[in-house]
Amino acid sequence: MADLIIHGGKPLSGTITPSGNKNSVLPILCATLLTDARVTLRNVPLITDVEKLVAFFTEQGSAVTWDRAAGTMTLDHSTFDARRLNGELPAGMRSAVLLFAPLLQRMKKFALPANAKGCSLGIRELDPHLEILEKLGAKVATHRDDLTLTLKGRFQGARHWPDYMSVTATENFVMAAVLAEGQSVLLNAASEPHVQDMCAVLAAMGAKIAGLGTSQLTVTGVAKLKGGTFTINSDHHEIVTFLALGAITGGEIRVKNSLPHHFDLITRSFAKLGVKIEHDGDTAIVRKRQKLVVEEPFTSNLLPKIEAAPWPYFPVDLLPCMIALGVRSEGAVMFWNKVYEGGFTWMSELAKFGAHVVVSDPHRITVFGAKPLRPSTVEAPYIIRAAVALYMVAASIPGKSVVKNADTIKRAHPNFVENLRSLGADVEWK
Incomplete structure (x- = not known):
């Protein structure tokens, strides 16, 4: 495990080009199993979960060429050999569940240990995935610790309305x-940008998908998908x-390729903490020396709040970044995580810096900002953006701080420290 050593109190300024979306590339990589045609992907982020998927593909006989420096990958699954699969999917990777449907399409039957373990954010269940596969014609059987999935012929079109919006189940x-x-219809579908990205790639491969970006997806099955470059x-x-x-x-930071069409609500959430985000074409800009002050609502007897839930709500994975800003902002603000019951388990680490946070329940906290802060050594949870938020607070405090076991950040940020240094940060892995 690696620690982040931070010498804070320095404004970070400069221009950043963000990496490819981790949550887009993983389902897209799994979706390449749906064709034997060659698929080339560009802007592939160099992250551990991609490494694990590539290793899994090559172990089953697929041909994968990956120019890591250029971020370009070509996949050819025409040599995929189902006989090589030993029942083990990539370890330590929650998104391995995304292999269920593609593997069934290709293999018609496979077995693996039944494992619905949780993670730092709370229990992640397999049931929504199994319900979908069964609804579309697969057979699901469990015996002791084994889970066996079977598909005769092709999946069959069906209508399904799940309990809640699940990105990976969608x-x-x-x-x-x-x-x-x-034809298949999914109501209560997740519509996050990464879901839209995967659907757009599949559509370019010949899939017929209607309702992209909405909560109802209608998919008309086709006999075959083609390859392409995406x-x-x-x-x-x-x-x-x-x-x-x-x-x-x-500081003043400019972020290129910033997807401004996804940012209306995100920009308004920044504004609730006194931060103005500007867009110049596809470049997002935060100007230097912004005065962090919590915006008072017109209904003055209500506490200002930022609510996070499935898209198009504010993204729940980004709530920790807003919490870090809240710690530095004048005023009080409530943060409401409507998804994960374990999303606020790291508040005790924020308190080590001197932050004043009241935990109301597993889903709601109130941050009383602009309290005196001090450098500290804190422990990062196994939550990517929470580890980032702890770094953010440390970077705002003059002096040396340590965020221990912060390498979970590498799951989403392949060049985190390098990017920070380019902005003037004094930070290193140790």
């Missing part, structure tokens, strides 16, 4: 439905992270 539904017989979009999480870093340290 992606599994689409990957099963694109080659199914007939570019992974920028990671909106990383864009927000660097804008927030500029704001909390008083």
Whole structure:
């Protein structure tokens, strides 16, 4: 495990080009299993989960060429050999569940240990995925600790309305439905930018998907998908992270390829903490020396709040960056995580810096900002953006701080320290 050593109190300024979206590239990589045609991906981020998927593909006989420096990858699954699969999917990678539908399409049957373990954000269940696969014609059987999935012929078109909007379950539904017989409809579908990205790539490969970006997807199955060359979009999480870093340290940061069409609500959420985000074409800008003051609502007897929930709400994964800004802002603000019951377990680490945070329940906290802060040594949870938020607070405080076990950041930010140094940060891995 690696620690971040931070000498804070320095404004971070400069220009950043964000990496490709981790949450887009992983389902897109899994979706390439749906064709034997060659697929080339550009702007592929160099992150551990991509490494794990590539290793898995090559172990099954697929041909993968990856120019890591250029961020270009070519995949050819025509040599995929189902007999090599030993029942083990990539370890330590929650998104391995995205392999379920593509592997069933290709293999028709596979077995693996039944494992619905949780993670730092709370329990992640397999049931929504299994319900979708069954609804579309697969057979699911469990025996002791084994889970066996079977598909005779093709998936069959069906209508499904799940309990809640799940990103990965939506992606599994689409990957099963694109080659199914007939039409499939998913209501209460997730519509996050990365879901839209995967659907757009599949559509370019010949899939027929209607309702892109909405909560109802209609997929008309086709017999075959083609290959092609596709570019992974920028990671909106990383864009927000660097804008927030500029704001909390008083610097001026420009982020290229910033996807402004996704930013209306995000920009308004920044404004609630006194931060103005500007857009010049596809470049997002946070100007230097912004005065962090919580915006008072017109209904003055209500506490200002930022609510995070499935898209098109404010993205729940970005809430920690806003919490870090809240710690530095004058005034009080409530943060409401409507998804994860374990999203605020790291508040005790913020308190080590001197932050004043009241935890109301597993989903709501109130931050009383602009309290005196001090450098500290804190422990990062296994939550990417929470580790980033702890770095943000440390970077705003003069003196030496340490964020221990922060290498979970590498799961989403392949060049985190290098980018920070380019902005003038004094930070290193140790």
